[in-house]
Amino acid sequence: MKLKNFVNIMKNPREYFQKNKYKNSDTSDLVINAQSGDNLAMDELIRRYESYIYMRLYQLDPQNENIKDLMQDVMLRVARSLKSLKNPKRFQSWLSQIITNIFFDELRKKRRKMNTVSIDSFFSEEEENSKNEKELECPKDSPDKCSEASEMKRIIRRAISELEEPYRAAIVLRELQGFSYDEIANATGASVGTVKSRIARARQKLQTKLKDYLQ
Amino acid sequence: MNTECEYIQSRMHEYFDDELDYEMSLRIKKHLEHCSECREIYEKISKLSNLIKQSFNSSSESISL
Ligand SMILES: [Zn+2]
Numbered sequence: 001m002k003l004k005n006f007v008n009i010m011k012n013p014r015e016y017f018q019k020n021k022y023k024n025s026d027t028s029d030l031v032i033n034a035q036s037g038d039n040l041a042m043d044e045l046i047r048r049y050e051s052y053i054y055m056r057l058y059q060l061d062p063q064n065e066n067i068k069d070l071m072q073d074v075m076l077r078v079a080r081s082l083k084s085l086k087n088p089k090r091f092q093s094w095l096s097q098i099i100t101n102i103f104f105d106e107l108r109k110k111r112r113k114m115n116t117v118s119i120d121s122f123f124s125e126e127e128e129n130s131k132n133e134k135e136l137e138c139p140k141d142s143p144d145k146c147s148e149a150s151e152m153k154r155i156i157r158r159a160i161s162e163l164e165e166p167y168r169a170a171i172v173l174r175e176l177q178g179f180s181y182d183e184i185a186n187a188t189g190a191s192v193g194t195v196k197s198r199i200a201r202a203r204q205k206l207q208t209k210l211k212d213y214l215q
Numbered sequence: 216m217n218t219e220c221e222y223i224q225s226r227m228h229e230y231f232d233d234e235l236d237y238e239m240s241l242r243i244k245k246h247l248e249h250c251s252e253c254r255e256i257y258e259k260i261s262k263l264s265n266l267i268k269q270s271f272n273s274s275s276e277s278i279s280l
Contacts, residue, residue, distance in 0.1 A: 059271055156270035174232060175267045181234050200228045206263055214262050 031088035042082070046075050049095060056099045059176050060169065062161045066106065073102050096177055100187045107165070108189075152213060159209040163202055170195055171202035219246065223253050231260045 022030055022044040030048070033041035053074050057067050064070070077098050085094050160168060169188055173179040181199070185192045207214060223246050229235050230243045247254045 055271075152266075153270040156266050160267065160270070171267070175264055176271055181229075181232065196229065196234075199232070203228065203260060203263055206267070207259060210263070210266065213266060214259060 027091050028088040031082065031085065031091050035083050035085070035088075042079060045091075046078065049078075049092075050075075052092075053095070053099060056096065056177065057103060059172050060100075060103050061165075062157065070102055070106060073106075074099050077102065097183075097187075100173065100177070100179075104169075104187055104189070156210060156213070159206055162209075163205060166190070167198050167202035167205065170198035171206070174199055220250060220253055223247075223250075224256055227253070227256055227260065231257065231264070 022033070022041050025033075025041075025044070027045070027048070030041045030045040034045050050071070053071050054067065057064065057070050057074075074095075078095065081098075085091065160171065163171065166188070170184055173184045173187060174181075179187065181192050181195045184190075184195045184199075188195070190198070223243055226235065226239065226243065230240060233240075235243070247257055
């Protein structure tokens with residue numbers, strides 16, 4: 001045992017063991033314990049999936065300024081409705097469904113608020129060029145980090161983020177979250193036929209934009 | 216392009232996304248074995264799919280919270 005750990009244990013043994021109680025538990029155990037009302041298990045579960053939640057929301061809309069708020073909403077809903085999850089082994093896909101639902105609920109709210117403005121304006125060029133752009137740029141002080149591969153990734157991500165919302169949502173849910181056409185239709189409130197054509201159209205648009213990388 | 220190719224290509228995305236029933240998938244699979252034109256279209260979809268997945272799957276380039 002490392003000295004630092006030992007010192008921590010001696011300082012407050014009860015707190016230390018409580019905090020680390022679930023550190024090595026697998027997700028199913030965490031779910032089961034959290035379902036029976038153990039807050040430590042719930043904390044650990046949420047801590048473990050925090051970056052997953054962020055990544056999913058980011059993929060759905062890199063330009064979204066409310067990602068942190070949405071993350072809070074997701075975590076809150078997980079805490080509130082975890083008891084309804086019947087099979088603990090399916091936690092991740094259950095969580096994925098919650099993330100998607102919350103994302104599209106928010107989008108529908110935005111649409112209603114600005115129902116005279118086209119949805120494309122949410123992802124206007126102005127926004128495009130603002131802060132998120134910087135995030136994807138190579139750091140100037142360490143140009144060697146900016147390899148050809150990460151440059152390509154950056155270009156691909158930008159091409160996806162430049163798609164109009166219905167196309168981006170369809171292709172992200174399909175390619176990155178592995179949703180079926182049926183599941184995408186449910187999440188986005190479109191028909192399966194519409195989903196089908198959005199996916200085909202999204203791919204055509206991306207193939208045009210990324211033709212240099214698809215030789 | 217013959218009508219069979221036209222039809223196959225209209226279902227290519229569904230085929231790639233595993234959205235077709237067994238019989239239909241088999242028909243497309245067989246077609247792709249001997250038709251290079253349709254196969255090229257399929258491979259393009261597959262390549263794009265890989266690029267998309269790779270572009271978000273990075274440990275070196277993490278996105279800050
Ligand atoms: Zn053909």
